[in-house]
Amino acid sequence: MTETHDQAKYHRIVLKLSGEALAGTAGYGIDPIVVDSIARQIKDVSSLGVQVGLVVGGGNIWRGLSGSSKGMDRATADYMGMLATVINALALMDALEKHGVEVRVQTAIEMKEVAEPYIRRRAITHLEKGRVVIFAAGNGTPYFSTDTTAALRAAEIEADVMLKATKESGVYDADPRTNPDARKLDQIGYLDVLKENLKVMDATATSLCMDNDIPIVVFNMNIYGNIRKVILGEPIGTFVRSENHA
Numbered sequence: 001m002t003e004t005h006d007q008a009k010y011h012r013i014v015l016k017l018s019g020e021a022l023a024g025t026a027g028y029g030i031d032p033i034v035v036d037s038i039a040r041q042i043k044d045v046s047s048l049g050v051q052v053g054l055v056v057g058g059g060n061i062w063r064g065l066s067g068s069s070k071g072m073d074r075a076t077a078d079y080m081g082m083l084a085t086v087i088n089a090l091a092l093m094d095a096l097e098k099h100g101v102e103v104r105v106q107t108a109i110e111m112k113e114v115a116e117p118y119i120r121r122r123a124i125t126h127l128e129k130g131r132v133v134i135f136a137a138g139n140g141t142p143y144f145s146t147d148t149t150a151a152l153r154a155a156e157i158e159a160d161v162m163l164k165a166t167k168e169s170g171v172y173d174a175d176p177r178t179n180p181d182a183r184k185l186d187q188i189g190y191l192d193v194l195k196e197n198l199k200v201m202d203a204t205a206t207s208l209c210m211d212n213d214i215p216i217v218v219f220n221m222n223i224y225g226n227i228r229k230v231i232l233g234e235p236i237g238t239f240v241r242s243e244n245h246a
Contacts, residue, residue: 007048007232008048008049008050008231008232008233009231009232009233010050010160010161010230010231011049011050011051011160012050012051012053012127012157012158012159012160013045013050013051013052013053013159013160013161013162013163013231014053014054014055014135014150014153014154014157014159014161014162014163015042015052015053015054015055015163015165015227016055016056016057016146016147016150016162016163016164016165016201017038017054017055017056017057017165017221018056018057018059018060018165018166019056019057019058019059019060019061019084019085019088020057020059020060021034021038021056021060021165021221022034022035022038022056022060022088022091022092023060027060028060028061029060029061030060030087030088030091032091032095035091035092035095036095036098037224038092038095038221039092039095039096039098039099039101040099041224041225041226041227041228042054042096042101042132042227043096043099043100043101044225044227044228045227045228045231046101046130046132048228048231049130050231051127051128051130052127052132052133053123053127053132053133053134053135053153053154053157053159054089054092054132054133054134054135055134055135055146055149055150055153056085056088056089056092056134056136056146057085057088057146058081058082058083058084058085058087058088058146059081059084060084060088061084061087061088062077062080062081062083062084063081064077064078064079064080064081064142065077067080067081074142074143075142075143077142078138078142078143078144079109079142081138082108082109082136082137082138082140083109083137085136085137085138085146086105086107086109086111086114086115086136086137088136089105089107089115089134089135089136090105090114090115092134093105093134096132101132102129102130102131102132103131103132103133103134104116104123104126104131104132104133104134105133105134105136106118106119106122106123106133106134106135106136107136107137108135108136108137108138108139108140108141108149109137109140111137115136118135118137118140120156120157123135123153123156123157124157127157135149135150135153139152144204145201145202145204145205147164147201147202147204147205148201148202148204148205148208150162150164150205151201151204151205151206151208151209151214152208154209154212154214155208155209155212155214159214160215161214161215161216161217162209162214162215162216162217163216163217163219163227163230164200164201164216164217164218164219165219165220165221165227166218166219166220166221167220167221167222168218168220169184169219169220169236169237170184170185170186170218170219170220170236170237170238171184171185171188171193171198171200171218171238171240172184172185172198173185173196173198184238185238186235186238186239187238187239187240187241188238188239188240189240189241189242190206190207190209190210190240190241190242191210193206193240194206194207194210200216200218200238200240201216206240209240210242213242215239215240215241215242216239216240216241217230217237217238217239217240218237218238218240219236219237219238220236220237
């Protein structure tokens with residue numbers, strides 16, 4: 001049976017991808033095979049009629065915090081990281097277009113030769129026309145993570161949910177890489193994430209989602225088809241929500 005728009009649990013989403021996700025096993029750079037796999041999954045979701053916004057990090061090319069920890073000016077290092085996200089956004093755009101998906105890249109730092117400037121109303125119009133919108137260059141200012149950018153864009157475009165793609169199957173009560181007794185949490189409240197410092201996202205991003213009542217689904221991106229499963233409401237990953245929705 002083919003799923004339809006009416007069967008989708010969410011109709012407008014922001015999907016947050018790490019830059020490292022584009023690198024594959026190499027850990028750096030861009031792996032075209034991995035990017036193509038991500039593009040095919042996004043096409044699957046878009047074909048359901050779901051409006052898709054994307055935010056991608058730049059850690060596969062440059063991490064601002066890493067640069068500043070080695071003596072570089074933090075603002076300069078962060079701006080370099082923002083530019084890295086644009087490179088990743090263009091790679092995703094190219095892969096999506098090869099699969100027949102209409103895409104627009106919008107950047108918070110103006111670079112009109114390669115992308116549109118970020119304009120909220122224009123982004124919403126693109127989404128309503130069935131185009132995937134990739135939000136690049138962070139929010140245009142240093143000291144903010146791409147997780148925070150994703151939360152901000154989700155609030156601005158009034159997304160139904162923010163999907164946080166990771167290498168883990170969800171949120172755990174301890175680090176599963178070091179603690180074999182770590183337990184995966186199916187649901188958790190925003191405040192518990194903040195109190196327990198569970199590293200779902202940085203505190204600013206989590207607080208933005210909490211203040212705007214945007215649920216977060218943390219799931220394993222490395223399993224093909226998981227994005228579609230989340231959209232259809234299958235119980236995978238961890239659902240982060242308001243305590244009032246418990």
